[in-house]
Amino acid sequence: MNRIPMLRQEEHTELYLFSEAIKDRRYFRKIPMKLLLEMLRLSQLVMLSQDEQLVHEGDKDPPEMYILLHGSLMVTSQGEFISRLESPGDVVGEQAILSPEARTMTVTAEVDSRVLAFPNDVFRVAEEMSHIPAIYLSFASILAEKLRITEAQAKLRRNARPQGNATPPCIAIVDIDSRERRVIRGTLSTLWKEMKIVEYASPKEFIETPAERRFDLIILDPLYNHDYHDEQELLEALGESVGLHNCPVFAVSEWCNDESNREKLAQMGIGDFLGRPYSTFDLRHKLSAFKVAYYRQRELEQVEHAADTDRLTNLANRRRMDEFLDALVTLYPEERQPFSLIITDVDNFKHYNDTHGHQMGDVVLASIAAILKRSVRRGDLAARFGGEEFVVLLPKCDKPAALKIAEKLRQAVEEEEIPYQEQQPSGNLTATFGVATYPFDAENVDMLLKRADECLYQGKEAGRNVVIGAEMLQSTAA
Structure with missing residues (x-):
């Protein structure tokens, strides 16, 4: 990835464009323009290609906070979709600033993207300083507000998952090809003994399922069929339907081999993809990751559930x-x-x-x-x-x-x-x-x-x- 230090760009016209793009966003609207420009000069402009990782889970590099300028970033943790940044002024990386151990998330560019990266030292105040600079106070305010939002999103996500041990996980397989459904079902059965599988022979059949039915994982092939007028109508209906379930969605399809199609799916909230044809190992590896993430999350939630x-x-x-x-x-x-x-x-x-x-x-x-x-x-x-x-x-x-x-x-x-x-x-x-x-x-x-x-x-x-x-x-x- 390419990095350009903004400190050296005193007359950089893009610096003013960047400030204009984010000045009215939630984290920046109270910051005077002059101060905002000073803050941005402390950053580096990072240019990412599609599918390039900005942060990798487990990394121990010096932490940074990032502000999105253009594009779309997907945030995942332990294989599970967490959030998406797609508006100028969206912020990510604040937790690493406060807890600079190994990174707990992966941030990936879904399309060619540009971000501003702020190193950890801009959030520090030297002990010998007699007063706290306005820039530091502004960064502290951004961190505090972003943490409030991150914690709020986490509370809503946690509530969207089923509580307790009474019900085994329920997995939906949506595919018009019965042979493909059989392959996925067989692989799941070897990996995940305690589960329930519900099969749908078409996207239309899945979309018409009552919202009361709850899934913990949806595996689907979004390949267009004649139940809908066109591909866009199908994708819109699928996006609305999968959004009701608040669970990971895994697309397995020949359609996923095309980057533009993966981008469309990512915008729907689908967090992982596998193109066809695929190897047995790749399918098992993906499904194993979902299983590990599912049970790890359930253990944490059971402790929290008892207290609440x-x-x-x-x-x-x-x-x-x-x-x-x-x-x-x-x-x-x-x-x-x-x-x-x-x-x-x-x-x-x-x-x-x-x-x-x-x-x-x-x-x-x-x-x-x-x-x-x-x-x-x-x-x-x-x-x-x-x-x-x-x-x-x-x-x-x-x-x-x-x-x-x-x-x-x-x-x-x-x-x-x-x-x-x-x-x-x-x-x-x-x-x-x-x-x-x-x-x-x-x-x-x-x-x-x-x-x-x-x-x-x-x-x-x-x-x-x-x-x-x-x-x-x-x-x-x-």
Whole structure:
């Protein structure tokens, strides 16, 4: 890779173009232009060719922080896709600056790309200095903000994976060629004894699979077939479908032999490729890497899950809910994706508890929790809020979709067979739901919870067993 020191480029016209490209991005918008130019002069311009690695996992080279100027970078760790940088001003490498041991990730250029590299020493202040330079404070601010975003993304990714040991991993194989599906299935069977395989004879069949089915790995051949008008329509439908599963996607196809096709797949979020024809070793090696990464991640998550889980309901506890909410708010300025919050309360729960005792009350709470857990999408978070109240957090979910999900939950509770439900005042055990969406109904977490709770209260006043959205409060107030 080629490197050009910016310090020697006092009159470098590109330096001004670089600053213009990133000055309005999240990490730089508060930095004066003059100071931003001084910061950029401390960097090196790095030019990467397609598929060239900027950082390699395990390297012990001096750490650097990188700012993307042009192109697309894919970040992976232990064979698993982590994130993609594709907008000018995106930052990567901040964790290595703070913890300069061996690198824990690989950063690869998906297309010809340009980045600015900042060495570790620009983040240090000499002990003998009597004041902290403005440049250092600006770099420290960038590091702090990037770490907040990285931690928030990690929380959302962790929540998207299944918890516990009860269910073996589920793997989808999508290929129109039954012989190829048989080869992949056979290789998986020799490597991965405890698993479930679901086969799809076409991309269309996979795309039409209900979103409730959850996969831990998707292996697909995106080769175009006549179920779609053209290749672009197929890729768009596939991209939307695989995105719902929040899991690694592995493309195995003759189509992957072409670099431009691999670029299209990478933009869809597909993290690894294997062209056909391939050797048995290459297929086994790729699948083995997925297996190792899967179980390593599960072990870490099981420890974290125990600390973040309500024992009675096996849902997230209040601490994890608060952290998840903070992560969603942190990521909103970058992703501009609304998210919704549903709060629900068991109707007349005190009457049930007083009549049948606390043990039966616990049965009710566990039953409601099970309904929430099996009914939400992968990546959503169901939590016990306190007492008989529960909260469901829905990332990337607008108000109409959230209201539909809440109504689905309401019906599920109403239809659930619960002991002694006929003795409730309404003749059945039900729940009331309040729904609010960020940022349209609230500008911060506290207000979002308050708005959803107001909806819940109005639902109770309206007779219980209903779903109320924040816009209904607004219309009522008017």
